[in-house]
Amino acid sequence: MSASPDSSTTPARNDFIRQIVREDLASGKHDAIRTRFPPEPNGYLHIGHAKAICLDFGLAQEFGGRCNLRLDDTNPAKEDPEYVRAIQDDVQWLGFEWNALRHASDYFEVFYLAAEKLIRQGDAYVDDLTADEVREYRGTLTEAGRPSPFRDRSVEENLDLFRRMRAGEFADGARTLRAKIDMASGNINLRDPALYRIKHVEHQNTGNAWPIYPMYDYAHSLSDAIEGITHSLCTLEFEDHRPLYDWCVEKVDLANSPELLAPLLAKGLPNEASRPRQIEFSRLNFNYLVMSKRKLLAMVNDGLVDGWDDPRMPTLQGIRRRGYTPGALRLMVDRVGISKQNSLLDISILEGALREDLDASAQRRMGVIDPLKVVITNLDEAHEESLTFPNHPKDESAGTRAVPFSRELWIEREDFEEVPPKGFKRLIPGGEVRLRGAGIFRCDEVIKDGERVVEIRGTLDPESRPGMAGADRKIKGTIHWVSARHAVPAEIRLYDRLFTVADPDNDEGGKSYRDYLNPESRRTVTGYVEPAAATATPESSFQFERTGYFVADRYDHTSQRPVFNRSVTLRDTWAAKA
Numbered sequence: 294m295s296a297s298p299d300s301s302t303t304p305a306r307n308d309f310i311r312q313i314v315r316e317d318l319a320s321g322k323h324d325a326i327r328t329r330f331p332p333e334p335n336g337y338l339h340i341g342h343a344k345a346i347c348l349d350f351g352l353a354q355e356f357g358g359r360c361n362l363r364l365d366d367t368n369p370a371k372e373d374p375e376y377v378r379a380i381q382d383d384v385q386w387l388g389f390e391w392n393a394l395r396h397a398s399d400y401f402e403v404f405y406l407a408a409e410k411l412i413r414q415g416d417a418y419v420d421d422l423t424a425d426e427v428r429e430y431r432g433t434l435t436e437a438g439r440p441s442p443f444r445d446r447s448v449e450e451n452l453d454l455f456r457r458m459r460a461g462e463f464a465d466g467a468r469t470l471r472a473k474i475d476m477a478s479g480n481i482n483l484r485d486p487a488l489y490r491i492k493h494v495e496h497q498n499t500g501n502a503w504p505i506y507p508m509y510d511y512a513h514s515l516s517d518a519i520e521g522i523t524h525s526l527c528t529l530e531f532e533d534h535r536p537l538y539d540w541c542v543e544k545v546d547l548a549n550s551p552e553l554l555a556p557l558l559a560k561g562l563p564n565e566a567s568r569p570r571q572i573e574f575s576r577l578n579f580n581y582l583v584m585s586k587r588k589l590l591a592m593v594n595d596g597l598v599d600g601w602d603d604p605r606m607p608t609l610q611g612i613r614r615r616g617y618t619p620g621a622l623r624l625m626v627d628r629v630g631i632s633k634q635n636s637l638l639d640i641s642i643l644e645g646a647l648r649e650d651l652d653a654s655a656q657r658r659m660g661v662i663d664p665l666k667v668v669i670t671n672l673d674e675a676h677e678e679s680l681t682f683p684n685h686p687k688d689e690s691a692g693t694r695a696v697p698f699s700r701e702l703w704i705e706r707e708d709f710e711e712v713p714p715k716g717f718k719r720l721i722p723g724g725e726v727r728l729r730g731a732g733i734f735r736c737d738e739v740i741k742d743g744e745r746v747v748e749i750r751g752t753l754d755p756e757s758r759p760g761m762a763g764a765d766r767k768i769k770g771t772i773h774w775v776s777a778r779h780a781v782p783a784e785i786r787l788y789d790r791l792f793t794v795a796d797p798d799n800d801e802g803g804k805s806y807r808d809y810l811n812p813e814s815r816r817t818v819t820g821y822v823e824p825a826a827a828t829a830t831p832e833s834s835f836q837f838e839r840t841g842y843f844v845a846d847r848y849d850h851t852s853q854r855p856v857f858n859r860s861v862t863l864r865d866t867w868a869a870k871a
């Protein structure tokens with residue numbers, strides 16, 4: 294159960310990208326929009342990707358267009374089918390369905406033909422410089438680059454060499470195919486960027502068919518053009534690449550070159566070629582998180598977390614296991630909005646969106662995390678009754694559940710204080726407290742083992758039972774409880790932020806995020822939950838009353854051995870600490 298963002302609290306989406314789309318539709322530039330979400334399958338998607346997914350797929354939904362899921366698999370050494378599966382799972386979990394599932398590698402043949410076209414046009418050449426030499430010739434921000442001695446090879450020689458690159462005749466790194474643009478350009482991306490490199494590596498999709506692989510900018514722009522993408526949305530770091538993107542699209546001109554698309558038509562793919570427009574927006578960044586696939590991979594490999602789906606990880610697989618809902622992520626993305634300003638957002642925005650979504654959607658249960666025994670001496674040993682509790686205080690349609698009640702209960706240890714601090718409203722020796730939905734209890738006797746309180750004995754006011762005249766008698770504190778005989782022991786994983794500082798990624802003073810790990814980021818305790826929580830299906834979320842939001846663990850939870858992960862506390866406990 295997950296609520297979609299509430300339109301009454303969410304500002305109308307009217308960011309600069311949506312304005313562009315509206316104008317393009319109004320002017321007739323496009324009949325329908327086409328977008329794509331293009332992850333590289335070299336790791337698991339993270340919270341940042343949720344923004345791109347919601348934007349790419351969300352736009353297509355809002356404007357009646359289409360969005361493809363495209364795996365940008367041009368770097369085979371780092372890619373893996375495991376990532377491909379997880380990416381698909383994540384996109385669907387967020388609630389989106391792709392128009393077509395494509396791979397950049399589906400287009401390798403087209404890219405190759407397009408490269409030959411560039412060579413024939415005099416727009417590309419085979420270079421024999423080594424990677425180090427290429428770097429040296431490239432110049433700097435203040436200094437123009439120098440042309441490679443191989444820049445003026447004839448079309449025939451270039452074609453011959455490129456075909457031999459493709460045939461696998463040369464070693465890795467021996468040659469590259471480069472675009473012939475402008476070695477003096479102020480934009481270093483235009484100083485004859487590489488289009489193809491030699492890499493004798495097996496590819497997760499094409500196997501050993503190719504000893505050469507296209508470079509990102511070339512493959513990405515042409516993939517967009519092939520798929521008829523109208524608005525190619527990406528993050529700001531690609532702004533400087535846009536001139537190269539446009540150069541590739543224009544020089545290859547797929548929209549007017551059906552002969553280049555023959556390999557696709559042969560595969561049964563439609564000719565949809567277009568001139569896409571790249572538009573950049575700011576990345577999503579939160580404090581207290583590290584969000585780069587490279588660093589997340591290092592955290593997994595170094596054993597700092599229990600894998601990609603560790604509930605403390607900012608991966609979509611991780612936060613899903615933690616109990617984040619698709620609704621919470623969509624709400625967060627709406628709140629944050631789309632702009633060109635890069636900023637570091639406060640993690641409370643993310644946590645607040647989760648609280649808000651779960652407050653509306655999660656049913657209430659009672660669970661005791663740090664149990665203390667309570668014995669109600671004026672009930673029989675065998676006393677047993679079934680109380681009816683609403684599943685949700687603000688949503689009658691969520692129905693009710695039966696909560697067993699008996700003579701012996703578990704309450705939260707912190708709800709009793711022998712020597713209460715000032716303002717303490719819960720149970721104290723000789724004091725009264727309301728047991729949620731069951732009546733008013735008075736503590737008559739405190740049983741201790743040494744210093745430790747082990748049991749509270751007391752009486753239930755019979756006039757305060759549900760339905761009785763005294764049920765509404767005013768009492769300061771209300772606490773939750775579970776019936777000891779009926780409650781089910783549960784493993785409860787209390788998660789907290791993985792890092793203790795807001796900026797774990799600052800690299801200052803030789804420090805790294807490794808130095809800021811929160812040793813308290815996971816505590817596992819055994820608590821007790823009411824039967825209606827134990828029988829939950831994996832991935833159901835609950836508010837354990839007064840305690841926080843919890844989710845039945847996606848992998849480990851069973852009704853015999855319940856396992857609950859704390860998704861988020863009811864209030865922001867970090868703000869109070871600060």
Ligand code: ATP
Nearest residue numbers: 331332333341342344345527528576577584585586
């Ligand atoms: P990372 O740098 O974290 O490893 P990436 O940018 O390399 O991620 P890609 O697989 O290339 O990841 O990203 C797929 C799409 O998601 C791209 O369009 C990219 O711009 C977008 N994206 C990645 N990270 C973010 C983020 N933090 N906020 C918004 N969009 C993002």
Ligand code: MG
Nearest residue numbers: 332333335586
């Ligand atoms: Mg990337």
